[in-house]
Amino acid sequence: MISVSAEAIYRDIRVEPSELAEKLAEKYGYLPYMVQRYILMLGIAETHKLLEAFEKPVKPVVRANTLLLEPDRLASRLDQLGFILEPIPWDTTSYRVVGMGEGSPSIGATHEYRKGYYYVHRDSAPLVPSTLLVYEYRGSVLDTCAAPGGKTTHIAQLLGDKYAIVANDLVLYRIRALIGHILRMRIASVRTIWSDARKLPRLVKKRFGRVLVDAPCSGEGTIMIDPGRKTRTRLLDLARIVKREIEILWSSIEMLSEEGVLAYVTCSIAPEENEYVIAKILEQRNDIELVDPPIKLFNWSSGISSFAGHRFPREVEKCIRIWPHRHGMIGMTICFIAKTRR
Numbered sequence: 001m002i003s004v005s006a007e008a009i010y011r012d013i014r015v016e017p018s019e020l021a022e023k024l025a026e027k028y029g030y031l032p033y034m035v036q037r038y039i040l041m042l043g044i045a046e047t048h049k050l051l052e053a054f055e056k057p058v059k060p061v062v063r064a065n066t067l068l069l070e071p072d073r074l075a076s077r078l079d080q081l082g083f084i085l086e087p088i089p090w091d092t093t094s095y096r097v098v099g100m101g102e103g104s105p106s107i108g109a110t111h112e113y114r115k116g117y118y119y120v121h122r123d124s125a126p127l128v129p130s131t132l133l134v135y136e137y138r139g140s141v142l143d144t145c146a147a148p149g150g151k152t153t154h155i156a157q158l159l160g161d162k163y164a165i166v167a168n169d170l171v172l173y174r175i176r177a178l179i180g181h182i183l184r185m186r187i188a189s190v191r192t193i194w195s196d197a198r199k200l201p202r203l204v205k206k207r208f209g210r211v212l213v214d215a216p217c218s219g220e221g222t223i224m225i226d227p228g229r230k231t232r233t234r235l236l237d238l239a240r241i242v243k244r245e246i247e248i249l250w251s252s253i254e255m256l257s258e259e260g261v262l263a264y265v266t267c268s269i270a271p272e273e274n275e276y277v278i279a280k281i282l283e284q285r286n287d288i289e290l291v292d293p294p295i296k297l298f299n300w301s302s303g304i305s306s307f308a309g310h311r312f313p314r315e316v317e318k319c320i321r322i323w324p325h326r327h328g329m330i331g332m333t334i335c336f337i338a339k340t341r342r
Contacts, residue, residue, distance in 0.1 A: 001198070002250040002284055010239035013272045015308050022043065030230045034220070034267040040308050041271065046325065050112065053325035054223040060107060061121040063088065063094045063154060069224050069265045077112050078328075081105065088124050090297040091131065093157075096124065109205050116185040122225055123148055125267070125322050125329040128297060130154040130180040133210055134338070135294040140164040141207040144252045146199040147174030151214055152263075156187045165199050166191040166208070168200060198251045207257040217266040221331020224324065237274060243276050253281070253288060256339040261291065269323065269331035270339045271307045275316040278303075278335055282313055290315040291338045301326060 017032035021039055025032040028051045038047040062085075064071040064079070071093045075085055082101020088094040097107055107113070108120050116261055120128065130151045134141065138159065146152045146167035154164055165191050169175050169184075182190050194201055197213075218233045218241055219226065222228070233241070249264055255263050266273050278290065288312075303319030305312050319335040 002246060002281070003187050004221040004243050004246050004280065006236070006239045006243045009272075010236050011244050013239060013242070013276065013308075014235060015040070021284065024048075026054075028230070029227070031234065033235055034230070037270070037308070038321065041269075041304060049325040050323065053284070053298055053323075055334045056224060058123045058224055058328075059096050059098050059200060061094050061096050061117045061127070062107065063091075063127065063157075064115055064118050066093055068115075068158055068305045069187060072116055074112065074206065075285075077117075078110070078262075079109060081229065083107065089126070091124065091127050092125060094121075094124065102286060112185070119150060119153055119181065122222075123330045125327075125332045126150050127154065128156065128320070128322070129212065129214070129263045129265045129334045131297065132295065132334070133212055133261065134158050137210055138163060139209040140166070140206070141210045141212065142200075142204075142255050143167045143212045143214070143254070144200060144248065145169060145214050145216060146192075146212075147171060148176055148177035151212060152178065152190060153181055153185055155212070156189050159189070161187055161189045163189060165190045166193060166206075167191070168195055168197060170194070174240060179326070197248045201251055201254040207260070208212050208255055209257050209260045209278065210266070213249055213252045213262060214265045215248055215273075217241060217245065217268040218270060220246070220268040220270050220273075220334075221271075221322075221324070222267050225330065234320050237309065238270065242272050242277060245278050247275055249277060249281055250284075253285070253337065256337075258341060260339050262337045263337070264335045264337060265332065267332050268328060269321070269333065274319065274333040274335065275304050275312045278316055278319070278337075279310075279312045282315070287340055288337050289340055290318045290320050291336045292332075293320060293336060298300050298327070303333070
């Protein structure tokens with residue numbers, strides 16, 4: 001296990017807010033250090049666009065459970081219930097719910113939902129990592145931080161419910177939600193574990209060709225869904241989150257078979273939780289490398305190789321960044337790591 005301290009990380013990631021950052025933070029209701037980071041990453045003009053994007057709600061997305069129902073049949077059923085759907089251009093199984101009729105039920109309370117015909121995502125961005133991770137892959141998968149199950153059930157669907165998926169989570173009530181979705185969607189290939197992801201190398205002997213690490217994070221990319229995140233994570237809190245992310249990623253790499261691929265995912269735009277975490281892992285390991293995504297779904301942004309005096313390995317530019325103001329989705333960062341031959 002890698003040894004890191006939250007205090008050292010805190011000293012490493014401190015930024016001093018400028019006068020402009022203070023003013024924008026007051027206007028939009030953020031902690032000033034957060035806005036300063038946006039200015040450092042994007043510049044002033046784009047920071048304004050990002051802050052405005054965070055003020056606009058995103059519409060939920062339904063993903064057809066193709067193990068039970070074809071997407072066009074689901075769309076027809078939901079249309080009859082009064083829902084207005086827009087296709088996701090790069091995912092033929094999913095639709096954004098842009099409106100609903102006056103008498104329509106909640107999208108998560110229809111007969112079709114209870115029958116397991118679809119999963120409700122809060123946005124389309126969560127479809128990206130699972131789509132790319134198992135692209136042209138057939139084999140077992142480990143999801144180290146799996147609950148409540150959106151990506152787990154998506155992976156099972158993409159693999160035709162034919163290959164073993166081990167889904168782990170630490171929080172019991174979230175595991176119950178995960179199991180509920182597995183049963184509702186009639187998925188047979190998933191087995192669940194209740195454990196700290198950092199302990200998995202000692203508990204599970206099997207190694208996997210694909211590993212998904214949807215790390216517990218600050219959720220800084222989801223401010224439009226939960227505005228409380230504007231002030232929830234102070235810098236020392238962020239340092240503690242980063243420490244946990246480094247430890248979870250390290251242990252998850254241990255679960256990867258030789259030449260296997262891991263997806264490290266956060267619903268955060270914070271470089272401290274993404275490129276910084278990856279850089280810390282690369283410093284300590286010689287058995288991994290960052291790799292490009294297997295296909296291009298849309299015109300996403302690249303990872304950031306420098307930030308606030310930090311120079312990250314150029315490899316981090318292979319990471320995917322999804323920005324609310326550029327891509328019309330929640331903020332998300334995705335990095336693919338391959339285990340090399342020793």
